[in-house]
Amino acid sequence: MIEVENLCRRYGSATALDGVSFAAQSGEVVGLLGPNGAGKTTTMRILTGFMPPTSGRARIDGHDVVEDSLAARAKVGYLPERTPLYPDMTVEGCVTFWAELRGVKKPRPAAHEALRKVDLFGRRQSLVRSLSKGMRQRLGLAQALVHNPPVVILDEPTIGIDPAQVIEVRQTVKALGKEHTVLFSTHILTEAEQVCDRVVILNLGRVAAEGTPDSLRKTLFSGDRVAVQVQGLSPEAALKALRAATGVAQAEPDGVGFVVRGKTGVDVRPHVAGAVQRAGGLVIELRPIELTLEDIFLNLVGKGGN
Amino acid sequence: MRGIGIVFRREMAAYFTSPIAYLIAAAFLLVTGLVFNTNLTLSVTQRPVNPVPNALAFFLIFFGPVLTMRLLAEEAREGTLELLLTAPINERAIVFGKFLSAWAYFTLLLLLTLVYQVILVAVARPEVGQAVSAYIGIWLYGGAVLAIGLFFSAMTDSQVLAAFLSVAALTLLYLGEQAGQIVANLDLANLIRTLTLPGHYTGSFAVGLIRFEDFVFFSGVIVVMLYVALRALEARRTGGAGWQGRGVRSLIGSALGVAFLLTVVSGVYAASANAALTLDMTESRQYSLSRETLTVLQRVKEFGQPIRITGFYSPNALTFRQLDDAIARLYEEETDGLISREYFDPNENRTYSERFNLQIDGELFVSYLDANGEVDFSTVRRVTAENSQERNLTNAILRLLDINRFEVAFEVGSSDIVPDDSSAAGYSGIIDGLEANGIETFGINLNQLAIDGQDVPNTVTTLMLLQMREPLSAGAVQVLDRYFARGGRAFVFADADYGASPFLSESDPFNAYLWERFGVRMRDAVVIDALSNAGTELDVLSYAVSDGSTITARLNDPENPFSRALFRVARAVQIDPEPPVQNGMVVATSPESYGETDLTLLGQSSRYAFEVSEDIAGPLNLAAWANDTRTGARLVLVGDQNFLSNGLVQNPEGNGILFTDAITWLTGFGESVIFAPQARASNLPTVFISTQDLDNIALITTLLLPGAVLLLGVGIRWWRGRR
Structure with missing residues (x-):
């Protein structure tokens, strides 16, 4: 559905994309993961036909985004990063307008349908300017979906909205995957893990890694990290017990507790619990520590350096 | 799309x-x-x-x-x-x-x-x-x-x-x-x-x-600007692509596109400006040639002599040039170039403009071209700025066509007038005016013609008897009689004269001749008007004018108080109600006027009083016309000559109007100047509305x-x- 081959894009002397290639199959939710400035937005803008690549090719459902731009654009629903909307239009008018522009035969029913999907049907007569940030985000989604495109491209759809709404949007995106090919960008790893079938990690305009969230985790991370708090043992004894546990690569004190890193591919939590018990202590906290994106990129950049 | x-x-x-x-x-x-x-x-x-x-x-x-x-x-x-x-x-x-x-x-x-x-x-x-x-x-x-x-x-x-x-x-x-x-x-x-x-x-x-060309211009601006806007919008896609690859290509493409569009637009513009497709939307068809002008241009074509319209416009007067040229180019088209037009900047062609005696920026002249295709300066006629541009231009061309066709002779034998000397005090204004209209003026001596047994030259279209200081000799009257017999026309002015034997006194044989021949004569009475005057009762303003006469059509316009004629110490004209030829009143005084016959008292002490037994009760005639349709002879007799003097002929306007229209009728110039005198309407107030x-x-x-x-x-x- 989405094919990207060796995409390059320069702004003057700055290189935003430097040979990016990836693909997304029909019905797949693909996450574009990367820090700010990695080239996520540029990739999406090329795919949506907003700007041409400096070199390389990109196809949407077989249509080249440069040679056959109008056909390619007709297949895409796009929600840009800033969720641009016309503040002085009504919710319904806004979605109907985009439906018309994208050639929907019956724009108004299509708009209603899309508004129902994002749960804004009740507010269809309101002015866009009166909507909350989360509602606007959903309205942005509605305009991207109104023409029922095979490909939906969402640029950081969860940025700047409150946590409850973030969860809503994530669920919506995940649901979209049933009917559409979804490409969405984020810089939050867990979001990508929760929503995506596959993740493409961009860094400095290149694909740093690509795969399912699980496989990526396995290739990239040298092991899970676990936070442990122990009762009934002196810190020295606890540390000794932890270090001796099966599968533990490293254990260090951290505040009132300890941070334990397991060997690659091993879930160390049962071993840690067992070891503490055997030493006569009691585990009062055993919590996996989420890896931050910074960690991953440090890792990736480190790899690249090697 | x-x-x-x-x-x-x-x-x-x-x-x-x-x-x-x-x-x-x-x-x-x-x-x-x-x-x-x-x-x-x-x-x-x-x-x-x-x-x-x-x-x-x-x-x-x-x-x-x-x-x-x-x-x-x-x-x-x-x-x-x-x-x-x-x-x-x-x-x-x-x-x-x-x-x-x-x-x-x-x-x-x-x-x-x-x-x-x-x-x-x-x-x-x-x-x-x-x-x-x-x-x-x-x-x-x-x-x-x-x-x-x-x-x-x-x-x-x-x-x-x-x-x-x-x-x-x-x-x-x-x-x-x-x-x-x-x-x-x-x-x-x-x-x-x-x-x-x-x-x-x-x-x-x-x-x-x-003008079609203006449509082309505005459409052209729209097309070019929309194209550039389109390219500017497209450039937003390429973002900062700048000076490499696609950016440069798109820049060159835009430049070529704009150049192409500009070429097409200016080409179409030039072609349309050349074709001069215009639509005249004015009520008076100001920018179309009238039937009258077409008649004149037909004469130009029959005559076949090339005519040049020369205009002088400084860069400041370009709008006027455009307005004038919108008309002038119609003349060129209608005559297939026989009438051509040329414009100069008076500041850069000072010597040339001086040869035309250019007076103000934006003036036009018409003239014949000589064999070398150069302006023949002896034929230059100024285009006056009185009416619509077409009217002015056509009149000027007519004056050009009528060069030497009209000759007005001034009697000089018994008068003080010096027609050749335009600087002469008194009446140089009207003489210059006639000359400016292409009418030749010169003097003839009727007494001398009588002595030599000669006649008034055939070329004379109108004879002026103005500023006469003494009665004509009997021979001179005979010369005039022969002149009238072959259709001669005369403009005769009498005035109050307190001397021993004034011109056209009741005892002057010429006065009796006029009565017998045309049914008009002068009375020895000075008009006193208590109602219609300009300050003193001796300064009489025209109170009534004849209806339906071309001589008076523009006089006493109710909208224009300056269109009345002013006569200063004028004599009464008598009209025979049963005349030998057609005649009638031109200007008359008010009912509250009378003719003072005691000229001695008036001349010596400027005193006057109405005496029923002696004086003539008003209203009185101040001017009369006569037309012998059998011979074609025409006469206008006026009981005053001061109204033509330099001081009065243009102020009030009525004096000049009376003279111009009378001379127009006498010479027959009016039948050739196709724009007959017309009521001046263009500057009149046309909004009639209350303050409320x-x-x-x-x-x-x-x-x-x-x-x-x-x-x-x-x-x-x-x-x-x-x-």
């Missing part, structure tokens, strides 16, 4: 739902309403023109950018442009849809101002055709302004910057019309003027002349109308705000 309609509809909806747009509309109506009312107040003394479209030519500098600044700049700033540019529609659809919406909104504003035209029709008699032309013109003008504004809106994300740049560009394009004031070179100034917007409005659409009505109109147009629009905007804002 798919999408134009959709973009257009959204923009229109945005205009109608945005309070700003209503604010703009209200301001628009307020400004145009003020202009209209100011002009209406002035129109009580001037003919109303179309102030609103003309003022808009200026005000569009500000209204245009306000309407266009948000079109693309706002989309760019809000980010919605990214969505528009990724929608499956062409950029052209975006640019055209936005442009058309702005133009449609402007059209609506323009239609609102038609209220003023309706009011004008109700209170006056405006030139409807000219108004239609002005509206078409300003509509196209507005289209060009909006296209320029749209281009600047496409250039930037900032509405303020877009508006500022547009205002700056439009100001330049507006002031360029006045390029003549800073650019010394005429051709350059003219070129600059051709490139400005008002250069294609003020001299054509605004005055009721629709003026106030009401002002209230409606400057308060109620903009206020209603403003309220509508507030209402819509409130209604939409509730949701």
Whole structure:
């Protein structure tokens, strides 16, 4: 559905994309993961036909985004990063307008349908300017979906909205995957893990890694990290017990507790619990520590350096 | 193109739902309403023109950018442009849809101002055709302004910057019309003027002349500006691609595209300017050749001698040049180039202009060309600026055609007049006037002709007996009798003379001859008028004039107090009610006048009193005409000559009118000068309206109308705000 081959894009002397290639199959939710400035937005803008690549090719459902731009654009629903909307239009008018522009035969029913999907049907007569940030985000989604495109491209759809709404949007995106090919960008790893079938990690305009969230985790991370708090043992004894546990690569004190890193591919939590018990202590906290994106990129950049 | 309609509809909806747009509309109506009312107040003394479209030519500098600044700049700033540019529609659809919406909104504003035209029709008699032309013109003008504004809106994300740049560009394009004031070179100034917007409005659409080339110009501006706006919009896709690859290619492509468009547009413009396709919208067909002119041009063609129209226009007078040339080129076309035209800058061709005796900037001359194709300076005729341009030009050509056809002879044997010396005090004004009209003047001595047994030359069309100091000899009267017998015409002036044997006293045999021959004669009585005078009862103003006479058609115009003739110490003319030939009164005094016969008392002490037994009761005749249709002889007899003196002939106007129209009738010049004397209507007040009505109109147009629009905007804002 989405094919990207060796995409390059320069702004003057700055290189935003430097040979990016990836693909997304029909019905797949693909996450574009990367820090700010990695080239996520540029990739999406090329795919949506907003700007041409400096070199390389990109196809949407077989249509080249440069040679056959109008056909390619007709297949895409796009929600840009800033969720641009016309503040002085009504919710319904806004979605109907985009439906018309994208050639929907019956724009108004299509708009209603899309508004129902994002749960804004009740507010269809309101002015866009009166909507909350989360509602606007959903309205942005509605305009991207109104023409029922095979490909939906969402640029950081969860940025700047409150946590409850973030969860809503994530669920919506995940649901979209049933009917559409979804490409969405984020810089939050867990979001990508929760929503995506596959993740493409961009860094400095290149694909740093690509795969399912699980496989990526396995290739990239040298092991899970676990936070442990122990009762009934002196810190020295606890540390000794932890270090001796099966599968533990490293254990260090951290505040009132300890941070334990397991060997690659091993879930160390049962071993840690067992070891503490055997030493006569009691585990009062055993919590996996989420890896931050910074960690991953440090890792990736480190790899690249090697 | 798919999408134009959709973009257009959204923009229109945005205009109608945005309070700003209503604010703009209200301001628009307020400004145009003020202009209209100011002009209406002035129109009580001037003919109303179309102030609103003309003022808009200026005000569009500000209204245009306000309407266009948000079109693309706002989309760019809000980010919605990214969505528009990724929608499956062409950029052209975006640019055209936005442009058309702005133009449609402007059209609506323009239609609102038609209220003023309706009011004008109700209170006056405006030139409807000219108004239609002005509206078409300003509509196209507005289209060009909006296209320029749209281009600047496409250039930037900032509405303020877009508006500022547009205002700056439009100001330049507006002031360029006045390029003549800073650019010394005429051709350059003219070129600059051709490139400005008002250069294609003020001299054509605004005055009721629709020229195809102006359509081409405005359409050309729109096409070129929309193209550039389109390329600017496309350049937003390439973003900062700058000076490499695609960026450079697109830049070169744009430049080539603009060059191509400019070539096409200027080509079509030049061709259309050359073809001179025009539509005359004025009521008086001011920019079309009248039947009368065509008759004259037929004479030109039959005569076959090339004629040159020479005009002198400084760069300051380019608008006048355009207006005059709109007429002059019709003459050239009609005569297939036999009449040609040439324009000079008087500042750069000073010596040449001096040969024409150029007096003011913007003057035209007609002349024959000699065998070398050069202006024959002995035939140069000045085009007077009295009437419409066509009338002036045709009259000048007629005077050229009539060179030496009309000869007016002044009797010099018994008079003090020196016709050859135009500097002579007293009557040089009328003599110069005759000469300027192509009428030859010279003196003849009737007494000498009688002695030599000769006749008045056949070439003489009118004989003037003016400033006569003594009666004609019996022989001279016989010469005159023979002259009249073969259809001679004479303009005879008598005056109060207290000497021993004055000219045309009741005892003068010539006076008796006139009575016998034409049924008119002079009385030995000075007219005293208590009712119709200019201060003293001896300064008599024409009270009544004959009906249906070409001599008096323009006299005593009730609209123009200066159109009465003034006679100073005049004698009464007697008219025979049973005349031998047709005759009649020209000018008569009021019922409260009489003829004082005691000339001795009057001459010595300037005292007079009505005595029933001696004096002649009024009204009296001051001038009379006679027409012997059998021989063709004509006579005009006037009981005064002072009215022709340099001091009085132009003040009041009536004196000059009486002389001109009398000489026109006598010479038959009137039958050849096809524009017969006409009532002067063009400068008359045509708005007849009470102050109360003026106030009401002002209230409606400057308060109620903009206020209603403003309220509508507030209402819509409130209604939409509730949701």
